[in-house]
Amino acid sequence: MAPIYKVALVQLHPKPLSPAQNYEKAASFIRDAAAKGCHLAVLPEYHLTSWVPDEPGFKDSCADSVIYLNRYQTLARELGVCIVPGTIIESDGDSLQNIAYFISSNGEIAGRYQKKNLWHPERRHLVSSAHEPHTAFDTPLGRVGLLICWDLAFPEAFRELIADGAQIICLPTFWSMHDVSDEGYALNPDGEALFLNNTVVARAFENTCAVVLVNAGGPPEKGEKTSFAGLSQVGVPHLGALGRLGRTEGMSIVDLDMNVLRVAEENYKVREDIDTSLSSIGAGLVSNNY
Template structure:
């Protein structure tokens, strides 16, 4: 029987340039979900500092990134829980790097991923991982991959990870309802929610994987009126979105049955096809029905 993993979607409302306060808030949520037996807690992109690169002091607020990374390692070991601490912004010369980590339940860093596909305004501040390949890695939950926010829009990133064996792909995100032009927003004020809800589930189906999507949320008192998109969820084949949150800060715990991914692959044979020598997008008729 395939394992069932408890995954905590920790949808935080980050306060700009307040890493100490934001860490304490995140740690409180992680302690709460660890007490409920969760195997993995995933936080949003930019959860320590928010995204305010033009604010005076933003770079200074990122300089203690190693202190917080080590705090998360200590927390993971203490609570025996794996943690994806959203993303942590790290200074790199005059630029910045946006980094996601996977920390194992023993406190070891299993993977480090630098955001590849930068959202257009980010390109003035961040350095992309450019042509580095996407790689999956082994964890206590099996083989996992990391992507960040706008990477969600690139099917190629998912394909590269599943070709390397990833079954769970974690996507920490900082995505708002107004991340488009006024003209785009006027077409449909719910357009970004439609984008996220559609794409997360589509990526899960087309890759026979689980997509752990965790976005930043708005303050609880503003609820659905916030400009933060929220909508953290686990996208799965067959079931669709599990544990989907609204737009305010909060937490959702999802029981991910890995048997669902096995059934999906047996039905859709995506990985099987991709592993075939000479695989390509064209199909030819199989004349021997015994091979179907």
């Protein structure tokens, strides 16, 4: 029988340029999730520093990224829980990279991914992973892939990961309700919520996988008036969105039944068709070479 994994969606409201404070809050949520029997805890993009690249201290606030990665590894080992610590900004010379990690329950790093599809304002500050392929990796929860925020808009990224066997795709995000122009916002103030809610579920259906999207949330006292989009959720075929949060800080725990993914693949045969297509392409290349 397929396992059921408990997944904690930790929708933090990060305080700008305050990695120590943000880490402590994240660790508190993760400890609570582990106490509730969770197998995996996922945090948002930029959860240590928030996204304030034009602030004078932003780059300095990213300087201790390795220290916090090590702390998450120690925490995962201590609690026996897998952790995706959102994203961590790392320096490579004068360049900054936006990195997501999957830390296994034994504290070891099972997967690493540098954000490929940068949102337009990010391109002044970050370096993309460019043409590196999307690859899945083995974890205690099976085969997993990592994507980040705006990657959600690129179905080919998901296709690469499921072609490599991914069943769960974790997607830390930092998505605002005001990420579009004033003209776009005027068309529909809830347009970004519409984008997230529809696309997460669509990606789950079209890839017979679970999409674990965890976004930053707003401060609780602002309620739904916050500009943070929130809406962390697990998209699953047949069932839709599980455990969806509102727009403020909080945590949701989802029971992810892997049997649902089996049923979806037996019905839709997406992976089977991808394997057939790849085999046909390979055969064509061989015949053309001879």
